[in-house]
Amino acid sequence: xxxxxxxxxxxxxxxxxxxxxxxxxxxxxxxxxxxxxxxxxxxxxxxxxxxxxxxxxxxxxxxxxxxxxxxxxxxxxxxxxxxxxxxxxxxxxxxxxxxxxxxxxxxxxxxxxxxxxxxxxxxxxxxxxxxxxxxxxxxxxxxxxxxxxxxxxxxxxxxxxxxxxxxxxxxxxxxxxxxxxxxxxxxxxxxxxxxxxxxxxxxxxxxxxxxxxxxxxxxxxxxxxxxxxxxxxxxxxxxxxxxxxxxxxxxxxxxxxxxxxxxxxxxxxxxxxxxxxxxxxxxxxxxxxxxxxxxxxxxxxxxxxxxxxxxxxxxxxxxxxxxxxxxxxxxxxxxxxxxxxxxxxxxxxxxxxxxxxxxxxx
Numbered sequence: 608x609x610x611x612x613x614x615x616x617x618x619x620x621x622x623x624x625x626x627x628x629x630x631x632x633x634x635x636x637x638x639x640x641x642x643x644x645x646x647x648x649x650x651x652x653x654x655x656x657x658x659x660x661x662x663x664x665x666x667x668x669x670x671x672x673x674x675x676x677x678x679x680x681x682x683x684x685x686x687x688x689x690x691x692x693x694x695x696x697x698x699x700x701x702x703x704x705x706x707x708x709x710x711x712x713x714x715x716x717x718x719x720x721x722x723x724x725x726x727x728x729x730x731x732x733x734x735x736x737x738x739x740x741x742x743x744x745x746x747x748x749x750x751x752x753x754x755x756x757x758x759x760x761x762x763x764x765x766x767x768x769x770x771x772x773x774x775x776x777x778x779x780x781x782x783x784x785x786x787x788x789x790x791x792x793x794x795x796x797x798x799x800x801x802x803x804x805x806x807x808x809x810x811x812x813x814x815x816x817x818x819x820x821x822x823x824x825x826x827x828x829x830x831x832x833x834x835x836x837x838x839x840x841x842x843x844x845x846x847x848x849x850x851x852x853x854x855x856x857x858x859x860x861x862x863x864x865x866x867x868x869x870x871x872x873x874x875x876x877x878x879x880x881x882x883x884x885x886x887x888x889x890x891x892x893x894x895x896x897x898x899x900x901x902x903x904x905x906x907x908x909x910x911x912x913x914x915x916x917x918x919x920x921x922x923x924x925x926x927x928x929x930x931x932x933x934x935x936x937x938x939x940x941x942x943x944x945x946x947x948x949x950x951x952x953x954x955x956x957x958x959x960x961x962x963x964x965x966x967x968x969x
Contacts, residue, residue, distance in 0.1 A: 635659075635788045636669060642784065643672035646757065646777050650770055653759025656681060657744075659785055660752050664688045673759075691754060695741065703775045706765075709737035728763045740766065742778035746786045753785050810857055811864035814878035819886055822876045823939040826890050827931070833892040834931040837902055838946035839867070841909065842923040842958040844883040851920065859913050859920055866908040871901060883922075886946070895930050895963075902926050902961050910959075925953040926961035 643655040654677050657670040667685045671678035697713035698705035727733040744753035755778050760766055766774070806818035814822075826834055841863065848856040860883065867885060868877045876888040887905065889898055906926060912919035927949025931942055949964040956962075 632788070632792055635785070635792070638784055638788060639670035639781075640672065642777070642781050643670045646755075646774075647673040650757070650766075650773055650777070651761040652757040652766075653761065654757065656756045656758075657781060658691075658754040658756075659744075660688070660750075666691055666754060669753075688751075695743065698739075698741065701740070701771055703742065703778065704771055705741045705743065707739040707741070709735040723759060725759070730764065732764045734760050734763055734765055738765070740774070742774055744778055744782035744785060746782055752782055752789070755781055808864075808879040811861045811879050813864045813868055813885070814876060816878065816880065819876065819878040819880075819888065819943075820939055822888055822890075823942065826888065827939060827942075830933045831890050831892075832933065833895055833897075834942075835889040835892055835895070835898040836929050836931075836942050836946045837887040837889070837898070837905070837961075838880075838927040838929075838943070838950040839885040839887065839905065839909070840925045840950055840954065841883040842925055842954075844922050847920055847922065851915070851918070855915055855920070858915060859922065862913045863909055863922070866911065867905055870904040870908045875901075886943070898928055898930075902928060906959075906961065923959040924961075925950055925958050927951065927953060927964065928961060929964040 639657045639659070643657050646652065646655040652673065654671065654673040656668060656672075656677070658666040659669045660666055665685045665687055668681045668683060671681050694707065695705050697711060698707045699711075723736045725736050727735045738758075740757050742755040742757075743751055744755055746752040755774075757766075757774065760770075806814055806821065808815045823836075841860075844856065844859070847859055860879070864877065864879060864885065867887065871877060871887055871889075874890065876890075878886050878888075880886050887901075889901060892898060906924050909922060909924040912921045914920075927946045929942055929945035929949060931937070945964040949962045952962045953960045
């Protein structure tokens with residue numbers, strides 16, 4: 608069809624394209640594009656547009672088929688449910704469809720912000736460039752999940768009853784497709800959330816043992832140049848629990864965990880091993896010496912007093928570090944054991960320090 612029309616109606620009356628607004632998944636866009644393209648080819652309309660409803664009450668143009676100029680102008684524009692309600696209420700009911708007649712000022716108000724440059728036929732049933740035909744997309748629970756609209760019938764006339772019935776059928780199929788895609792996306796989000804919750808320590812928000820071993824296994828398989836694991840035990844934490852209560856101890860643990868997270872690199876893995884013990888997995892190290900400044904930052908962050916009411920509560924850290932190089936042949940459990948051995952050597956030497964595992968001293 609011709610591609611030189613001046614414009615197409617913007618289904619978002621104010622033409623907004625939000626910078627940080629709702630987004631549509633790639634899978635859903637692909638499916639909607641297929642549906643709108645099929646509708647254009649099968650029913651003889653020049654343009655088909657699919658708006659989908661978002662939980663925040665907005666409607667976003669997610670697919671435009673049949674005219675590249677229309678697609679460029681409309682795709683991603685957003686409008687409120689209230690504006691759609693007003694427009695649909697003012698339009699003529701054509702069965703399940705709604706027809707916005709260009710002679711109806713209420714149906715046209717604030718809607719036609721981009722109109723095709725076409726001349727209507729000199730017939731009573733001619734399609735006018737400011738006409739519009741809409742099919743509300745209703746989900747199985749009766750809610751509106753989107754709106755399908757068509758324009759520019761190939762013969763220049765208002766669609767026949769048979770075409771309208773076919774459009775109603777397309778609307779049902781499109782509503783079901785959107786609903787199924789939305790349910791699938793929500794299920795995937797829930798699954799991802801459950802996986803994340805399963806790998807997080809509920810008290811501190813950092814990772815747990817499950818996360819550590821997942822990351823360790825991946826790192827060992829990838830054969831990083833240098834892999835370092837720091838085993839951190841808080842010195843004096845038992846006194847905090849005994850003197851101030853376990854709730855205060857929990858506060859100290861949560862604060863310390865976030866401090867550790869803040870002083871390591873974004874891609875380093877911080878986990879709570881249990882009790883007052885934390886582990887940090889350092890990947891992508893060029894040299895073993897590179898872990899020293901990181902451990903020093905951790906120790907300084909831990910040693911900073913934790914403010915609780917009028918009290919400054921202080922703990923320190925004993926840290927053991929173990930390395931694995933590509934040529935080493937031991938598993939994740941052994942790496943953890945070695946870091947633990949190094950940590951206990953610091954404990955035995957007086958605490959508040961760090962040591963590297965010595966294979967000879969074991």
